[in-house]
Amino acid sequence: MKQVLIAGISGAIGHALAVRLLEQDPGVSVVGLCRDPSAVAFSEDYSGRILLVPWNAADSCSAPAAAEKLKAVLSVETGLDAVIYAAGILHGPGMAPEKRLEDLDAQAIAHAFAVNATGFAMLIQAMSPWLRHRRFKRIVAVSARVGSITDNGFGGWYAYRSSKAALNMLVRNLSIELPRKYRPLACVAVHPGTTLSPLSKPFTRSLAQLRVHQPEETAANILSVAERLTEDDNGTFLSWDGSVIPW
Numbered sequence: 001m002k003q004v005l006i007a008g009i010s011g012a013i014g015h016a017l018a019v020r021l022l023e024q025d026p027g028v029s030v031v032g033l034c035r036d037p038s039a040v041a042f043s044e045d046y047s048g049r050i051l052l053v054p055w056n057a058a059d060s061c062s063a064p065a066a067a068e069k070l071k072a073v074l075s076v077e078t079g080l081d082a083v084i085y086a087a088g089i090l091h092g093p094g095m096a097p098e099k100r101l102e103d104l105d106a107q108a109i110a111h112a113f114a115v116n117a118t119g120f121a122m123l124i125q126a127m128s129p130w131l132r133h134r135r136f137k138r139i140v141a142v143s144a145r146v147g148s149i150t151d152n153g154f155g156g157w158y159a160y161r162s163s164k165a166a167l168n169m170l171v172r173n174l175s176i177e178l179p180r181k182y183r184p185l186a187c188v189a190v191h192p193g194t195t196l197s198p199l200s201k202p203f204t205r206s207l208a209q210l211r212v213h214q215p216e217e218t219a220a221n222i223l224s225v226a227e228r229l230t231e232d233d234n235g236t237f238l239s240w241d242g243s244v245i246p247w
């Protein structure tokens with residue numbers, strides 16, 4: 001993995017993924033997408049190996065605009081070895097995980113779908129010219145175990161769960177279509193494990209019984225899963241320890 005694109009590089013997991021990639025291999029370059037690149041900081045040791053490009057998952061013009069900017073600095077012939085989608089939303093202004101039907105809000109659901117699911121598909125569409133090379137490529141959508149339909153025995157969190165289930169379906173669809181044009185590749189959904197981050201922070205009390213990872217551990221776990229991927233893993237939903245999660 002020499003050329004890696006990370007969407008959501010401003011997030012706890014996205015940032016930790018970038019730092020780990022840059023730290024472990026001086027030959028790696030990272031393209032990071034986020035809404036506000038000026039709010040993201042990296043050590044000067046990595047200057048020249050990290051490019052930040054503005055992108056908003058909820059804006060349908062944003063992925064093509066990011067691709068235009070990328071074209072100026074990374075040729076499509078050089079290509080991307082990995083695309084990691086680490087953007088996601090669980091709560092925010094006007095948006096909180098729903099406990100019951102009465103809590104559902106159409107705008108909040110639409111926004112969750114835009115960021116957690118649609119943004120991923122539109123990004124892969126925009127970045128597909130960089131996937132034409134013949135090296136093995138990894139497309140990793142950071143999903144969530146709560147997006148598993150089979151695993152849902154608890155209910156609630158309607159917008160988040162259903163948008164992650166939609167993300168999972170997009171991964172599965174792309175795992176069928178992409179190899180026709182861009183083989184060899186593996187397109188997978190990965191549950192990162194519960195991780196301390198702004199996304200999980202409001203739930204730290206209910207997380208007390210769960211194993212909670214630091215973002216650096218999660219980054220190491222996701223990259224270990226990504227590095228071990230082969231074409232046989234294409235179209236699977238994997239947990240941070242490499243085990244398979246039922247869709």
Ligand SMILES: NC(=O)c1ccc[n+]([C@@H]2O[C@H](COP(=O)([O-])OP(=O)(O)OC[C@H]3O[C@@H](n4cnc5c(N)ncnc54)[C@H](OP(=O)(O)O)[C@@H]3O)[C@@H](O)[C@H]2O)c1
Binds near residue numbers: 199
């Ligand atoms: N933390 C956990 O326990 C946990 C568990 C399961 C799955 N996950 C998944 O892991 C991924 C990363 O989460 P995290 O824990 O690192 O949370 P985080 O620190 O809150 O990061 C969320 C990221 O999503 C980005 N984002 C939100 N809305 C966006 C938009 N409209 N356009 C572009 N980017 C947007 C944020 O960018 P801004 O800086 O611009 O807001 C940020 O980069 C998410 O997909 C999440 O669902 C996390």
